[in-house]
Amino acid sequence: MTLNGRLIIAGVSAIVLLGACGKEEPKPAAKAAAPAAPESITIRIGHVGPLTGGIAHLGKDNENGARLAVDEANAAGIKIDGKAAKFELIAEDDQADPKVGTTVAQKLVDAKVAGIVGHLNSGVTIPASEIYNQAGIPMISGSATNPQVTERGYKVTFRVVGRDDQQGPAIAQYLSAERKPKVVGLIDDATAYGEGIANEVEKTLKAAGIKVLPREKGTDKTTDWKAVLTKVRRGNPDAVFYGGMDATGGPLLKQSRELGMKAVFSFGDGACTNKMSELAGPAAEGMICSQAGLPPQAASKKFLDAYKAKFNVEPILYAPFTYDAANLLIAAMTKANSADPAKYLPELASISHAGATGKIKFDEKGDRKDAEITIFTMKGGKIEPTAVLQGGKSTKFDDFIKAAAAAAAPAAPAAAEPAKDEAKK
Amino acid sequence: MPHVKSQSHHLMRSPVLAWVGIALIAVALIALPFALAQIGTAWVRIANLAILFALLALGLNIVVGFAGLLDLGYIAFFAVGAYCYALLASPHFGLHLPFWLILPIGALVACLFGVLLGAPTLKLRGDYLAIVTLGFGEIVRVFLNNLARPINITNGPQGISRIDPVSIGGIKFNTTGKVFDLAISGPMKYYYLLLIVLIIAIVINIRLQNSRIGRAWEAIREDEIAARAMGINTTQIKLLAFAMGASFGGIAGGIFAAIQQFISPESFVLVESIMVLSMVVLGGMGNIWGVVAGAVLLSFVPEILRYTVLPVQNALFGRAIVEPEVIRMLLFGLALVAVMLYRPAGLFPSAVRRRELAKADARLPA
Amino acid sequence: METFLQQLFNGLTLGAVYAVVALGYTMVYGIIQLINFAHGEVVMIGAMVAFTIITLLANSGLPPVAIVLIGTSCAIPVCMIVGYALERIAYRPLRNAPRLAPLITAIGMSIVLQHVAMMVWSRNNLAFPQIIKTETYDIAGASVTNIQIVIVILCLVLMGGLLWLVHRTRLGISMRATAQNPRVAGLMGVNINREIAITFAIGAALGAVAGVMVGSYYGIAHYQMGALLGLKAFCAAVLGGIGNVPGAMVGGLLLGVIEALGAGYIGDLTDLCAVPWLFAGLAARCAAGEHISLFGSNYQDVFAFLVLIAVLVLRPSGLLGERVGDRA
Incomplete structure (x- = not known):
């Protein structure tokens, strides 16, 4: 027994030693930062998305958006609590896998990040948000559209993208009002996103008394859609909605024209990109699709130029949203004059911010309040905004811009104020 | 069998030493999460995943390692267990059965699925068996992904959220609790739970391997026809392995499901089956400790790379030359290749496999 | 009837793609009973190389067919080198190892190849240049494009060429000798290492052609495109009897047709409204013209796998296969 007892003590002390070594690791960084510039604080912002795997290109695009915001904030020389704030983006890869997502979330919590931009997929965002919620760290997703993300009553969970049940009804409304189809075919890619948005479109169309064909499905890796399309063609639809991403939507559109289908094709934001015309060629002409918020080309030309200048590519899809998400975190911290999540969270919840995707306010769940949904049409190989839907009301895009310009005239000084404040500091 | 016996004799020679060793390991395992938590709670979570994968690897080892039946759809059983728990303890159906009741139900249902898979594949061998099991895994996943209409059973790709965390005797496992002023976080509690389950699983496996059934599996693996000639009911024994x-x-x-509190079909894809198989093969098929080591290694290596790739690059070149996520995957792939080239029978091959390998030396000139 | 014919054409094209990839699996399996799980990645590399060349030459003024041919002839040698490298690095050292060891190295090499491709060609979905103009023909009410026709013909030609190679040439004889008994073949003066390496290279060349086919037909390339394609083709090869050249062909075409018909008709076959007396509760909804299908096109993979399992249960070594691997 005594032998065992001693061994236990030895073992425990060894482990304590080990632990002590482990503890010391993060310290040098903090120490090094502190004496070098006594008047500065480093604020870490985490970004998580899949950087490897099938949608890695979207993950990288998201990361770029957040990185741009952080770099701009650093260049602007923001001061928080009287000290120069240096923002640091910690970008992680969650591989679009919920298991990895929770591990990475914990890693960011361990690293004491002040806020999170991400994750990309709803399926990863939901389990990861449990961890952020326990740690009390605010999280803003720029692309998770599943209603469940914000339906669990977590105070720290936000998103700047439109929910499935905001976007789906909008595109369905536009489709039924403008194109007046009698029969609509519905296809999705059997993912949480694709099926979710297609379900909402189906509900709205049925409520409008439009006949909907039985749902057809592929997968998010399907390239051959001809069998499914042949089946849809048999029902003679005037319009088809596809819930899925551009990587599958492009081939789908191309093959539908090869099969001689004449129907109008419509898509959600996942396939609302210029890539569609590259992938589908001339077949993409005339397709319609929706995006949450206002398009960056209308809301903020500045974002597009800055993104292109910095990364030498065009933003793919959700970069404006993650750019906004990161900016929202930074703006809330600036306003609260603190990077402590508990202190700046109330500011974030009540923020009103003019971002790259339009005006952003949160409702009590953490979703965008009065979100606009913009409808695009493919013209000459580029998606062009054609209409803006807000609260069930559809406005032609040009009219909306004019109205916004008129409204902006008196509001302009108010918008410029925060900028001045920053300059003063 | 002589090999196994001689090993245990070796251990039995000095019982004091054996007990001391066991005590040391026990203390280390108990203290491990505290040490890991010092580096970061993320490492406790990684350890939990490693144990979870060790459980899976042990299960797959029965089929692949003991009975020699190649199974590429093993993750389906993991999925079945997870969905059992999710459906019986979440607001989805409004059921909230206790953890200790669902776990046996999940095991039983998975067991039934095992028999379901085993039955049509009894006659198949080798690569043909592999493809059927692979198909089975995909079929289960596709069903989970699509059983949302016409009647909503699994909630489809949206997954099931707000699953109850484990709660035993009023202690909730997802929150931080205190024992004598010692803060024990949620992941740590799960660590101890998983550790207990793993120890039970290892004991069961050791008992199985040295039992009549274990010997029958080995006989089938080595020569099915001879096994049948010796009076082994191969149908039953094979089905038993699957079950x-x-x-x-x-x-x-x-x-x-309890740890994640959210599951969706995308967690149960083919790659996961292949991952578990890699753990079994890399660790050493048929060797219980080897398999556990394989699972721990393949769970930890990618995460260690995640933490080290960027700092190492910064230290060497002053900046990141290759994006960390890319080089992480590259190194992981290369590690798999290197280990197998260096130790073709796995890191810790079972005694029988080692003999087999030595015998097969001159089969094909390399 | 038109719909059925259309689905048949859809399935045949898809099946022809599977068949060409499956030929790569079956060649390698035929000679050393090894499943080259990294073959899908070879196909991907083929598509990627062709993508680069075709994009470079797209505006050069050369006739489109010539550009595609140049692209293919660049992709083939690259893939052959990759195939050879795979054999040397990942498989040859493990020829005497337990059967599952090369499986793990194959997975490792897949990961490496994918991420090398990711570094070279980015993680974006690449739009394969559509330089050959798509013409649509109408055959008895079904639409078929020129590319579809070329794919099916090319697939038949490749299989014919392969059969000729295996059965009518000196190389083929030594390959078959190696397959039957490597040691005796070695004693007879066959350089079996060379034969095996050549087999890998030929399989990889077929993979390159398949890659170009997939790229130009679907118009998209991605660094992970090989994984699913490889898996389906592997199923096709097993369905036909792995190791058997016509088997890969039959398996591929059959799998394609099964998938197309599955997607097209499962919904109709499981339509609860077709048997109204069985589900009286649904009568009102059915009368409104709704179709309540138990299963739909989302189960096409399930359907394909069930057929595969059924075939293997009845014929444990595939449709045209003979030999059975003994151990896992």
């Missing part, structure tokens, strides 16, 4: 293996998967799945 036993599957129930381990079911239990692991149940715990996984």
Whole structure:
């Protein structure tokens, strides 16, 4: 027994030693930062998305958006609590896998990040948000559209993208009002996103008394859609909605024209990109699709130029949203004059911010309040905004811009104020 | 069998030493999460995943390692267990059964699925068996992904959220609790739970391996026809392998659902099956400790790379030359290749495999 | 009837793609009973190389067919080198190892190849240049494009060429000798290492052609495109009897047709409204013209796998296969 007892003590002390070594690791960084510039604080912002795997290109695009915001904030020389704030983006890869997502979330919590931009997929965002919620760290997703993300009553969970049940009804409304189809075919890619948005479109169309064909499905890796399309063609639809991403939507559109289908094709934001015309060629002409918020080309030309200048590519899809998400975190911290999540969270919840995707306010769940949904049409190989839907009301895009310009005239000084404040500091 | 016996004799020679060794390991395992938490709670979570995968690897080892039946759809049983737990303890159906009740149910249902898979594949061998099991895994996943209409059973790709965390005797496992002023976080509690389950699983596996059934599996693996000639009911014994293996998967799945509190079909794709198989093969098929080591290694290596790739690059070149996520995957792939080239029978091959390898030396000139 | 014919054409094209990839699996399996799980990645590399060349030459003024041919002839040698490298690095050292060891190295090499491709060609979905103009023909009410026709013909030609190679040439004889008994073949003066390496290279060359086919037909390339394609083709090869050249062909075409018909008709076959007396509760909804299908096109993979399992249960070594691997 005594032998065992001693061994236990030895073992425990060894482990304590080990632990002590482990503890010391993060310290040098903090120490090094502190004496070098006594008047500065480093604020870490985490970004998580899949950087490897099938949608890695979207993950990288998201990361770029957040990185741009952080770099701009650093260049602007923001001061928080009287000290120069240096923002640091910690970008992680969650591989679009919920298991990895929770591990990475914990890693960011361990690293004491002040806020999170991400994750990309709803399926990863939901389990990861449990961890952020326990740690009390605010999280803003720029692309998770599943209603469940914000339906669990977590105070720290936000998103700047439109929910499935905001976007789906909008595109369905536009489709039924403008194109007046009698029969609509519905296809999705059997993912949480694709099926979710297609379900909402189906509900709205049925409520409008439009006949909907039985749902057809592929997968998010399907390239051959001809069998499914042949089946849809048999029902003679005037319009088809596809819930899925551009990587599958492009081939789908191309093959539908090869099969001689004449129907109008419509898509959600996942396939609302210029890539569609590259992938589908001339077949993409005339397709319609929706995006949450206002398009960056209308809301903020500045974002597009800055993104292109910095990364030498065009933003793919959700970069404006993650750019906004990161900016929202930074703006809330600036306003609260603190990077402590508990202190700046109330500011974030009540923020009103003019971002790259339009005006952003949160409702009590953490979703965008009065979100606009913009409808695009493919013209000459580029998606062009054609209409803006807000609260069930559809406005032609040009009219909306004019109205916004008129409204902006008196509001302009108010918008410029925060900028001045920053300059003063 | 002489090999196994001689090993245990070796250990039995000095019981004091054996007990001391066991005590040391026990203390280390108990203290491990505290040490890991010092580096970061993320490492406790990684350890939990490693144990979860060790459970899976042990289950798959029964089928692949003991009975020699190649199974590429093993993750299906994990999925079945996870969905059992999710459906019986979440607001989805409004059911909230206790953890200890669901776990056996999950194991039983997974067990049934094991028999379901085993039955049509009894006559198949080698690569043909592999493809059927692979198909089975995909079929289960596709069903989970699509059983949302016409009647909503699994909630489809949206997954099931707000799953109850484990709660035993009023202690909730997802929150931080205190024992004598010692803060024990949620992941730590799960660590101890998983550790207990793993120890039970290892004991069961050791008992199985040295039992009549274990010997029958080995006989089938080595020569099915001879085994039948010796009076082994190969049909029953093979089905038993599938069923036993599957129930381990079911239990692991149940715990996984409780820890994650959210599951969706995308967690149960083919790549996961292949990952578990890699753990079994890399660790050493048929060797219980080897398999556990394989699972721990393949769970930790990618995460260690995640933490080290960027700092190492910064230290060497002053900046990141290759994006860390890319080089992480590259190194992981290369590690798999290197280990197998260096130790073709796995890191810790079982005694029987080692003999086999030596015998097969001159089969094909390399 | 038109719909059925259309689905048949859809399935045949898809099946022809599977068949060409499956030929790569079956060649390698035929000679050393090894499943080259990294073959899908070879196909991907083929598509990627062709993508680069075709994009470079797209505006050069050369006739489109010539550009595609140049692209293919660049992709083939690259893939052959990759195939050879795979054999040397990942498989040859493990020829005497337990059967599952090369499986793990194959997975490792897949990961490496994918991420090398990711570094070279980015993680974006690449739009394969559509330089050959798509013409649509109408055959008895079904639409078929020129590319579809070329794919099916090319697939038949490749299989014919392969059969000729295996059965009518000196190389083929030594390959078959190696397959039957490597040691005796070695004693007879066959350089079996060379034969095996050549087999890998030929399989990889077929993979390159398949890659170009997939790229130009679907118009998209991605660094992970090989994984699913490889898996389906592997199923096709097993369905036909792995190791058997016509088997890969039959398996591929059959799998394609099964998938197309599955997607097209499962919904109709499981339509609860077709048997109204069985589900009286649904009568009102059915009368409104709704179709309540138990299963739909989302189950096409399930359907394909069930057929595969059924075939293997009845014929444990595939449709045209003979030999059975003994151990896992």
